Structure formats: C-alpha cells, structure tokens
Amino acid sequence: MTDFSYTLLIPLIPLLVFIFTGLFGMKWKPIVSGLIGTVGLAISFMLSLLAGYQYFFASATESFHSIIPFNWLWLSLSDSLQIQMGVLLDPISVMMLVVVTTISFMTHIYSLGYMKGEKGFARFYAFLSLFTFSMLGLVMATNIFQMFIFYELVGACSFLLIGFYYQKPSAVAAAKKAFIVTRFADLGFLIGVLILSFYTGTFDFEKLTQPGSTIFTHVAGLSFMGISALSWAMGLIFAGAAGKSAMFPFHIWLPDAMEGPTPVSALIHAATMVVAGVFTVARLFPIYHFYTPDVLIFIGYVGGFTSLFAAIIAITQFDIKRVLAYSTLSQIGYMMVGLGVSGYGGEAGLGYMAAMFHLFTHAMFKGLLFLAAGAIIHAVHSNYMKDMGGLRKHLPITHITFLAASLAISGIPPFAGFFSKDEILAAAFHSNKLLFYTEYITAGITSFYIFRLYFNIFWGKNTQYKHKPREAPLNMTIPLIFLALASTFGGFIPFHNLIAPDMKPFATHTDLLIVLPSVFIGLLGIAGAWILYKKENDIPEKITVWMGGLYTVTYRKFYIDEIYMFVTKKIIFNRIARPVAWFDRHIVDGFMMGIGAVTVMVSRKIKGLQTGELQQYAFVYVAGVILFVLTFLYYLG
Amino acid sequence: MIQGLSIYHFLVVSTLMFFIGVAGFIIRQNLITILLSVELILNSVVINFLVFNRFLYPDQLQGHFFSLFIIGIAAAEASVAIALIINIYRRIHNINADNVNEMKF
Numbered sequence: 050m051t052d053f054s055y056t057l058l059i060p061l062i063p064l065l066v067f068i069f070t071g072l073f074g075m076k077w078k079p080i081v082s083g084l085i086g087t088v089g090l091a092i093s094f095m096l097s098l099l100a101g102y103q104y105f106f107a108s109a110t111e112s113f114h115s116i117i118p119f120n121w122l123w124l125s126l127s128d129s130l131q132i133q134m135g136v137l138l139d140p141i142s143v144m145m146l147v148v149v150t151t152i153s154f155m156t157h158i159y160s161l162g163y164m165k166g167e168k169g170f171a172r173f174y175a176f177l178s179l180f181t182f183s184m185l186g187l188v189m190a191t192n193i194f195q196m197f198i199f200y201e202l203v204g205a206c207s208f209l210l211i212g213f214y215y216q217k218p219s220a221v222a223a224a225k226k227a228f229i230v231t232r233f234a235d236l237g238f239l240i241g242v243l244i245l246s247f248y249t250g251t252f253d254f255e256k257l258t259q260p261g262s263t264i265f266t267h268v269a270g271l272s273f274m275g276i277s278a279l280s281w282a283m284g285l286i287f288a289g290a291a292g293k294s295a296m297f298p299f300h301i302w303l304p305d306a307m308e309g310p311t312p313v314s315a316l317i318h319a320a321t322m323v324v325a326g327v328f329t330v331a332r333l334f335p336i337y338h339f340y341t342p343d344v345l346i347f348i349g350y351v352g353g354f355t356s357l358f359a360a361i362i363a364i365t366q367f368d369i370k371r372v373l374a375y376s377t378l379s380q381i382g383y384m385m386v387g388l389g390v391s392g393y394g395g396e397a398g399l400g401y402m403a404a405m406f407h408l409f410t411h412a413m414f415k416g417l418l419f420l421a422a423g424a425i426i427h428a429v430h431s432n433y434m435k436d437m438g439g440l441r442k443h444l445p446i447t448h449i450t451f452l453a454a455s456l457a458i459s460g461i462p463p464f465a466g467f468f469s470k471d472e473i474l475a476a477a478f479h480s481n482k483l484l485f486y487t488e489y490i491t492a493g494i495t496s497f498y499i500f501r502l503y504f505n506i507f508w509g510k511n512t513q514y515k516h517k518p519r520e521a522p523l524n525m526t527i528p529l530i531f532l533a534l535a536s537t538f539g540g541f542i543p544f545h546n547l548i549a550p551d552m553k554p555f556a557t558h559t560d561l562l563i564v565l566p567s568v569f570i571g572l573l574g575i576a577g578a579w580i581l582y583k584k585e586n587d588i589p590e591k592i593t594v595w596m597g598g599l600y601t602v603t604y605r606k607f608y609i610d611e612i613y614m615f616v617t618k619k620i621i622f623n624r625i626a627r628p629v630a631w632f633d634r635h636i637v638d639g640f641m642m643g644i645g646a647v648t649v650m651v652s653r654k655i656k657g658l659q660t661g662e663l664q665q666y667a668f669v670y671v672a673g674v675i676l677f678v679l680t681f682l683y684y685l686g
Numbered sequence: 687m688i689q690g691l692s693i694y695h696f697l698v699v700s701t702l703m704f705f706i707g708v709a710g711f712i713i714r715q716n717l718i719t720i721l722l723s724v725e726l727i728l729n730s731v732v733i734n735f736l737v738f739n740r741f742l743y744p745d746q747l748q749g750h751f752f753s754l755f756i757i758g759i760a761a762a763e764a765s766v767a768i769a770l771i772i773n774i775y776r777r778i779h780n781i782n783a784d785n786v787n788e789m790k791f
Contacts, residue, residue: 664720664783668712 051103053118056136059096059146060185062089063153067178074171080161082171086178087157090150093181097150104143105547112553115139115255120191129250135191137254140548141331141405145188148412151535152320153181155528159420160312162525163427173213173310180206184321188328192252193242196329200238200293203322204231210317211309223305230302234292241285244278258335260393260551265340283341287330287348294326294381297355301610303378307370311423314370319377319419320412327384327408334401334550338393346481349389353487356382358607360494364501365604368432369422372502373415376458379491380411386488387473390480391550398550399557400476406544407469413539414457414466417532418499421451424525425506428518434505438585441507443518446526448507450533455503457536459496459571467568468540475563492567496574504582696737703730717771717781721764728760 066089074082104113120135157177164173183202190196205228212224246252249265265279273281290296295303306318317323330337330348337345359378366372384404391400424447429436441448457464460471470492477485520526545557581589593600602608703726710723732753739749775781 661787662784664712667708671708671712 051107053100053103053116053136053138055096056100056138056146056189057119059093059100059150060182060189062093063178063182063185065089067175067182070171070178071175074175077171079170082174083157083161083164086174087154087161089178090154090157090181093185094150094154097146100138101143101147104138105140112551113140113547114552117191117255123195130246132194132252133192134195136189137191138189140552141328142188144405144409144548145328146185148409149181149184149188149321152316152412152416153177153184155416155420155532156312156316159315159423159525159528160310162522163312163423164310167310169213173210176206176209176213177313177316180210180317180322184325187325190254192254193246193257193333194252196332197235197238197242200235200289200325203317203325204228204235204293207231207306207317207322210313211306213310213313214308217308220308223302223308227302227306230299231292234299235289237285237292238289241282241287241289244282244285248278248282254332258333260335260339265336277341279336280341280344283333283337283344284347286333287326287344287351290326290329291351292326293329294323294385295378296326296351296382296385297358298609300355300359300378301613304371304374304606307368307374311370311419311426314374315416315419315423318374319415323377323381324384324408324412327381327388327404330385330388331401331405334388334391335393337388338391338550346389349386349481349484352382352385352387352389353484354382355379356386356491357487357494360491360498361603362606363498364494365600367434369425369434369437369502369506370419370432372498373418373422376418376495376499377415379495380407380415380458383470383473383488383491384408384411386484387476390477390484392480394549394551394553395555396557398555399472399545400480401550402545402548402557403469403472403476405548407466407473409542409544410457410465410469410536410539413532414454414464414536417450417454417529417536418458420525420529420532421447421454424521424529425451427521427525429514434502436512437506438510438512439508440518443514444507444520446520446529450529451503451507453533454536455499457540458499459575460492460567461496461571461575462564462568463537463540465536465539469544471559471564471567472557474567475560478560478563489567489570493570493574496571497577498574500575500578501582504578508583510585693737693741696733700730700733700737703727703733715782715784717774717783717786720783721767721771724767725760725764728756732756 066086070082070085104116116138118136118138120133122131123134124132126132157174160173160177164170167173180203183199183206187196187199187203190199208224208228211227212220214220215224242252245257249257251257276284288299292299303318303323307314309318337348356379359375359382363372363375363379366375384407387400387404387407389400391398391402391404393401424444425437425440426432428440428444428447431437453464457466460467462468474485474488474492477488521529546554549555581592605611707723707726707730710726711720714720714723735749735753735756739746743749771781774786778785
C-alpha cells in the first residue's frame with residue numbers, strides 16, 4: 050500500500066499561504082503575495098497530480114478502496130458522539146483534488162495578470178488561498194460534520210470574494226445575496242445532518258455509505274408528514290447542496306455573484322464551489338440510492354428543470370459573464386440529472402460516473418470560458434456584448450481557446466464535453482425518458498447560446514474601438530492555453546475505469562443511437578447561432594419582436610428575483626418583521642427606557658442636596674439632631 | 687460652692703456658648719471665625735465638665751483633668767488649623783470658606 054500521508058500537505062499549504070499573506074501581505078509589495086500564493090498552489094497542484102497518479106494508476110487492482118491517511122479526534126462530545134478531522138481519499142475525492150488544485154493554480158497564475166495594479170491585490174490572494182484550503186478540506190472530509198464546517202468556510206470565502214470590490218454597492222448587494230441564500234440552504238443541510246446522525250449515531254462517511262449496513266434499520270419506521278425521517282434528512286441535505294450548487298429555486302445568487310472579479314467567477318462560481326453540491330450528493334450516493342430512491346429521482350428532476358430553465362434564460366442575456374453563469378447552472382443541472390438517474394454497481398452506475406466525469410470536464414471548459422471572458426473584458430473594458438464584435442483579429446489566443454471551450458460545452462466530438470455529456474444522456478436514456486428529452490433539448494439550447502456568445506464577441510459587427518484591444522499578457526494566456534488543452538483532450542481520460550459508485554470499475558460502450566442525435570442537436574444549435582449572429586443582421590431583432598412577452602419574461606429571468614423580493618419584502622418584512630420590530634422598539638425598549646428616564650428625573654431633582662459645602666452639611670446635621678432631640682423629648686418626656 | 691449661683695446658671699452659659707458656636711460654624715464664611723466658633727464649642731464642653739464635677743462629685747478630679755486635656759488638644763488643633771489657614775491664604779489670597787473648593791472636583 051502506498052503511503053499517502055503527504056496528501057495532508059495539499060490543503061495545509063494554501064492555509065499557511067493564507068496565514069502569511071493575510072498577516073503580512075499589506076507590508077510586502079503586492080507581487081510578493083501573488084508569487085507566494087502561486088508557488089504554494091503549484092506545490093499543492095504537483096502533490097495532487099502525484100496523489101492522483103498513485104491512487105488511480107500505480108496500483109493495478111480491480112477496484113479502489115477508501116484510504117484514510119489521517120483522522121484526528123477533534124471533538125469528543127461523548128463516547129458515542131465524536132467528531133474527527135481527517136483526510137479521506139477515494140476516487141471522487143482524489144479527482145476533486147486534481148480539479149480544485151488545477152483550476153485554482155490556473156486562476157492564481159491568471160490573476161497575476163488580471164488583477165495587476167488592483168487595490169487589495171494581497172487581500173485577493175489571501176482570500177484565494179483560504180478558499181482553496183476550504184475547498185480541499187471539503188472534498189477530503191472524512192465525516193459529514195467536517196464537510197459542513199468546510200461548506201460554511203467556502204461560503205464565507207465566496208462572500209468575501211464576490212464583495213471584493215466592496216466600494217461598489219452592487220458587489221456588496223451581490224455578496225450579501227449569495228451569503229444569505231446559501232446560508233439559508235445550509236440551514237437545511239445542518240438539520241439534515243443532525244437528523245441523519247441522530248438516528249444513525251455516526252458522522253463518518255465510511256459507516257454511512259457502507260452498502261447493507263445495519264445503522265439504518267431503526268430509522269425505517271419513522272415518518273413525519275407522510276415522508277420517512279430518512280427521506281427528510283436526505284432531502285434537507287440536498288437542499289443544502291442545491292443552495293451551494295445554485296439549483297432552482299436557490300439559483301438566484303449565482304448570476305449576481307458575477308459582480309466579483311472574473312478569476313473568482315472562474316474558480317468559485319464555475320469550477321469548484323458550485324459543484325460542491327454535486328459532490329455532496331455523490332458522496333452520500335449509496336444512502337440516496339438504497340434508502341431514499343424517491344429523493345434521488347427528485348434530485349434528478351430538480352437538476353433537469355434547472356438545466357432547461359437556465360439554458361433558456363442564457364439565450365436572452367447580454368452580459369457575457371451572466372450568460373456563462375446561467376450556463377453553469379444548466380451544466381450543474383446536467384450533473385444532478387446524471388446522479389438522479391444512476392444506479393449502483395456495474396453498468397447501472399453509468400450516471401454517477403458520467404456526473405463526475407462531467408464535473409471534471411465542466412470545470413476545465415467553464416473555467417476556461419470564464420478566464421477567456423476575463424481576458425475579453427480586460428481588453429474591451431466592458432461586460433456587454435454590444436461593446437464587442439470582430440475581436441478575433443485582436444485577440445487570437447483568446448479566440449482559439451474560447452472556441453475550444455465552446456465546442457467542448459456544445460458536445461462536439463472529440464472535445465471533452467462530448468464524452469461526459471453523452472454519457473449523462475445515455476444514462477438518462479436507459480432509466481428516465483422524460484429527463485432524457487429535457488437534457489436532449491437543453492443540449493441544443495446550450496450550443497445555441499454559447500455560439501451566440503462566441504459569434505457576438507469574435508465575429509458579428511465590426512465595432513470601432515477607442516483603444517485598440519490588445520491580447521492579454523503571457524501570464525493570462527498560459528492558463529487559457531493549458532485549460533484549452535484540457536478541454537480538448539480531457540475527454541480521453543478513461544473515467545469509467547476510475548470512478549464508480551461502488552468503486553469497482555466497469556466497461557462502457559458507445560451507443561451510436563444516442564451519440565449521433567446528440568451531436569446532431571449540438572451542430573443544429575451552432576448552425577442556428579451561425580445564421581443569426583455570424584454577420585450583423587436584423588433577424589434576432591425580428592425574432593425578439595415576434596416573441597414579444599415571452600422574450601421579456603425570459604429576459605427578466607422568469608421574474609424569480611421579483612418573486613423572492615415580494616416574498617421577503619412584502620410578506621416576511623411587512624407582515625412579520627415589522628410588527629415584531631414595533632413590539633421590540635415600543636414595548637421592550639420602552640420599558641427599559643422608562644426605567645432609565647425615571648432614574649434620570651429623580652436624580653435631577655435630588656442632586657441639589659450634594660453641594661460639597663461643609664457648612665451646609667453641618668447645618669443639616671445639627672438641625673437633624675435638634676429635631677430628633679425635640680421629638681424624643683416630646684414623646685418620652 | 688459659689689454663693690448665689692446654682693448649677694443651672696453655669697449650664698445656661700455653657701449651652702448658650704455651645705449654640706453660639708454651632709451657629710457661628712454654620713453661618714460664618716471666614717475661616718478664622720469658624721475656628722473661633724469651634725473653640726467656643728470646645729470651651730462650652732469644658733465648662734460642662736467642670737460644673738458637673740464640681741456640683742455632683744466634688745471629691746473627685748476626673749472632670750478637671752479632662753478639661754486640661756481638652757484645652758491642650760484645642761491648642762494643638764488651633765495651631766494646625768491656623769497653619770492650614772495661612773497656607774490657604776498664601777495660595778488663594780483669601781480665607782473665605784466658599785472659595786476653598788479646589789479639591790472638591
């Protein structure tokens with residue numbers, strides 16, 4: 050057995066980097082913090098690759114095992130309730146290690162160029178390192194409680210980084226929104242964890258996900274409101290996962306989160322943190338599959354609905370980062386569908402494997418899309434499509450890499466997205482036709498909106514630029530090229546040999562009946578975008594007018610934000626919060642203020658007594674004595 | 687016994703002296719006058735001691751000795767008080783009790 054104890058360093062290095070740059074970064078030249086962060090991440094990246102190699106390829110066994118190199122007792126609340134902190138290595142966590150460190154490392158390099166000269170450069174790097182540490186801790190968690198802690202930590206980092214430009218009111222509002230929405234969802238996660246551990250008496254993933262274990266036997270009969278207790282627990286945990294992964298109806302925070310710097314969007318809101326929800330479901334997959342299949346298929350439907358819903362919105366948006374944000378929602382929906390339709394063991398585990406595969410390829414191509422979008426914004430100084438056009442001549446490297454990522458997300462072979470998306474579709478086809486058709490249509494919409502974006506930016510009208518856009522510096526283009534290579538060739542990684550719900554690899558075969566139609570609809574989407582946006586014309590305008598109200602509703606994101614505002618402002622604030630606030634302000638505060646006011650009034654009246662004049666005191670004293678003497682004489686004498 | 691004078695005459699004198707002293711202590715502002723008033727109070731007490739000793743226990747001497755002690759202590763007290771008053775005068779060129787409030791706040 051290989052010694053994996055060095056994996057502990059993978060999260061610890063970013064933590065140390067965070068501590069040092071956070072404490073001393075202000076005193077150093079900004080670039081020093083950036084370089085320290087980048088070098089630290091480079092080491093973590095190398096170690097992750099080493100771990101991935103040793104775990105997957107060095108041992109030639111038929112199946113993989115969970116390895117726990119470290120597991121410290123952290124909180125010993127009672128003999129039966131103990132919480133550990135540790136490192137768990139199994140196929141999905143090792144894969145996530147590689148994904149997180151790769152994207153984080155690329156983002157670190159990229160930010161050296163993108164954030165150059167930005168105020169708070171050191172702060173930015175400190176937060177990036179903290180985030181990387183938290184995310185790595187999350188994926189390596191040995192128990193669900195450790196996972197929850199890191200869940201909250203990544204949420205806090207997300208808040209800090211979205212609000213990085215804290216002088217911009219919209220960024221502050223977006224940060225607050227993201228934090229509140231995910232926090233609200235995390236409440237569900239916490240309650241779910243508590244229910245689950247209350248009945249099973251353990252937090253450990255090892256024990257929880259052991260198929261055929263007996264810890265669930267005495268939960269079986271319990272139910273609440275017609276739904277079994279275990280379903281409640283797993284459903285609530287999924288609510289937390291949906292909050293982090295921005296599934297409908299918790300998706301509202303993600304598009305606003307684009308107020309953060311673009312590298313942050315690439316790292317947190319495209320590749321790593323938002324897939325934490327998918328990862329959670331995958332981690333607890335055996336429980337979902339064996340004990341609460343109803344919740345699992347519910348997850349599939351939520352994912353399917355979100356993917357279609359977000360893809361439709363993405364068509365109408367003009368802010369390039371927002372298009373990508375909705376695209377992220379849609380792709381995460383795909384992963385949820387993959388998990389929802391998956392079975393356990395052998396070929397039935399295809400959906401699970403495909404979801405993890407898609408997570409991997411999506412991290413590469415969506416990270417790339419965001420970084421390329423950052424390079425475009427860097428060159429044009431605008432987020433809006435109307436300010437772009439014809440950029441292929443000015444930004445050749447960005448153009449090629451963006452094209453690679455667009456082809457990957459559209460599922461065109463041989464790019465990475467093709468393999469993973471195709472396997473999700475295949476898994477859905479075999480178990481749930483409704484989800485299959487939803488995802489099939491979504492695939493077409495996906496390729497349409499992404500090529501709408503592509504043609505609008507790089508082709509379309511010949512915009513006259515005030516400053517000639519220049520290609521980004523080398524430290525920004527190298528990550529782009531690296532990720533473009535990953536997006537192009539990443540699909541050839543034999544994932545089915547590596548990842549399976551029961552950790553026993555299985556063989557997959559290509560089903561032409563699914564491959565051909567999915568490639569066809571991808572090409573159809575591209576063709577549609579080609580016709581509408583390749584050359585400047587007025588067809589999109591006409592379609593907009595023709596669609597009328599339907600277009601407006603979509604452009605306004607189906608008024609979900611407005612509904613949320615209505616519920617919170619009109620109902621919760623006006624009907625509940627305001628009366629409570631009135632009671633607090635007038636009754637509770639009034640009582641306390643009254644006590645204070647009476648004391649002040651009385652003391653104002655009697656403060657004249659204390660003059661400090663000795664003679665006056667003597668007079669009072671003597672007068673008092675005389676009064677006493679006279680009284681005594683009168684009554685006693 | 688002193689001819690024609692009863693204990694009451696003495697006590698009336700000492701009571702008058704005591705209350706004149708108390709009134710002076712309360713009313714007057716001049717520190718010297720206040721000191722004089724205190725002396726009056728002390729002396730009225732001395733008279734009381736002597737009178738009670740003389741009229742009630744003529745064969746004992748405690749009252750006399752007590753009076754001597756009080757006179758001695760009064761002298762010491764007066765010297766201390768006058769030293770204080772002189773210092774106050776040096777400081778604020780004034781010996782009015784109302785003005786000696788520097789230490790109050």
